[in-house]
Amino acid sequence: MTPENSATLRRRLVEQLVNEDLLHDSDVLRAARIVPRETFLGSAVYVPSDPPDVTVWTPTRRADVPAEEWMRLTYRNTTWVTQIDGVLAEDATGPVTGGTPTSSSTLPGLILWMIEQARLAAGTRVLIIGAGTGLSTAYVCEIAGEGRTTAIETDPGVAERARKALAAAGHTPTLVTGDGLRGHPDRAPYDVVLAFCSMRHVPYGLLRQVEEGGTLLVTLGGWGGGQGLVLLTVDGEGGATGGFLPGCTSFMMARTHDRPPHGLVELLPGGQRRSRIDPALLDDWTGCFVAQLAAPSAERLGTGHEQILLDIATGSQARTMVAEDGDGWTVIQRGPLGLWDAVEDAVALWQAHGSPHLSEFGMTITPRAQRVWLGSPDGPGWTLPV
Numbered sequence: 001m002t003p004e005n006s007a008t009l010r011r012r013l014v015e016q017l018v019n020e021d022l023l024h025d026s027d028v029l030r031a032a033r034i035v036p037r038e039t040f041l042g043s044a045v046y047v048p049s050d051p052p053d054v055t056v057w058t059p060t061r062r063a064d065v066p067a068e069e070w071m072r073l074t075y076r077n078t079t080w081v082t083q084i085d086g087v088l089a090e091d092a093t094g095p096v097t098g099g100t101p102t103s104s105s106t107l108p109g110l111i112l113w114m115i116e117q118a119r120l121a122a123g124t125r126v127l128i129i130g131a132g133t134g135l136s137t138a139y140v141c142e143i144a145g146e147g148r149t150t151a152i153e154t155d156p157g158v159a160e161r162a163r164k165a166l167a168a169a170g171h172t173p174t175l176v177t178g179d180g181l182r183g184h185p186d187r188a189p190y191d192v193v194l195a196f197c198s199m200r201h202v203p204y205g206l207l208r209q210v211e212e213g214g215t216l217l218v219t220l221g222g223w224g225g226g227q228g229l230v231l232l233t234v235d236g237e238g239g240a241t242g243g244f245l246p247g248c249t250s251f252m253m254a255r256t257h258d259r260p261p262h263g264l265v266e267l268l269p270g271g272q273r274r275s276r277i278d279p280a281l282l283d284d285w286t287g288c289f290v291a292q293l294a295a296p297s298a299e300r301l302g303t304g305h306e307q308i309l310l311d312i313a314t315g316s317q318a319r320t321m322v323a324e325d326g327d328g329w330t331v332i333q334r335g336p337l338g339l340w341d342a343v344e345d346a347v348a349l350w351q352a353h354g355s356p357h358l359s360e361f362g363m364t365i366t367p368r369a370q371r372v373w374l375g376s377p378d379g380p381g382w383t384l385p386v
Helices: 003-019 026-034 037-041 067-074 108-117 135-144 156-168 279-283 285-294 339-352
Strands: 044-048 056-061 080-084 101-105 126-129 149-153 174-177 190-199 210-220 228-234 240-244 271-274 299-303 306-311 316-322 329-334 361-365 370-374 381-383
Touching: 003 026, 003 067, 003 108, 026 108, 026 135, 037 067, 037 101, 037 135, 037 156, 108 135, 108 190, 126 135, 135 149, 135 156, 135 190, 149 156, 156 174, 210 240, 228 361, 279 285, 279 306, 279 339, 285 299, 285 339, 306 339, 316 339, 329 339
Parallel strands: 126 149, 126 190, 149 174, 190 210
Antiparallel strands: 044 056, 044 080, 080 101, 210 228, 228 240, 240 361, 271 329, 299 306, 306 316, 316 329, 361 370, 370 381
16 A cells, blocks of 8 residues: 555544544644554554453454555554553464453544643643553654653563654654653653553652643543543642543553452352442443542452452452342442442442533542542542552
């Protein structure tokens, strides 16, 4: 496929994103039309199967696919996984059953929309957390300038791959390998921090690298599976405040904030009673986030009416099921933390306010605490673990 055909596909993708009312800024649109995603997608991706239970990831190599088909795949507005459990797709020896994605090429529409929400402009000093394939860094270079762009990638192999792709596209930003949640003080202060991973809280060391009046656009996540994209403005008192954005944005958890590893967990007997809420509410995007705020140290398993919450550190457990008489739901919980008690209280509070989407929530950071609130900073809220 010729470069002209590639440019045509980029223009079509941009038209799609404009028609979906995602993009408006002229600088962002220009970058979207210029940056060749195929340069950053590399030589292979993992294509998932879609069975009811276990996902099989099949490495699909560019060399084995007709050029036109590969280019159409490249310019779909979708996320392509490029690494599973630390193994890049081009290095895979065969399909992977199960496995955890550890790096990807995020759908371009989301990257560009986030860049627009963060209000990037020429000369903006930008820190990117989670360089991944380098695609987001290339977009930022086109808008802010590569001399003002710093990117961090935790995985050395992924970082080197991104560095080569950026050079092939004509960009030489500052790209460092390390823990992105620590930031990069040598290039601070920044006007904008863009995180393409999720985190349990905003590290204070990272916050202090942002100029007063600057912006952090980060996804708050947790071990309960809830995620929300929040746009924060930094104040001059060691804090920040802002609101969650519309939509349902999720990213892989930053490796230093990921849940602690554990083996098989035995579900033990405990106190049994009726649940005050429908457990399936935890399958709702905001319901899941609210439950996570209430039980931030718990890992969530299960789905529908059969939810499981596990707190490995304390041994606390909660699990739900349809009641034996078919009327309502039963919860069994044990341990020092009343996990389901806390979830019920939080979900009931959310329902009492009309069960609003996460975009009706906000966040306030002070030097003493980080708090997510509902409705207004003075409204009900939950303190994040820091």
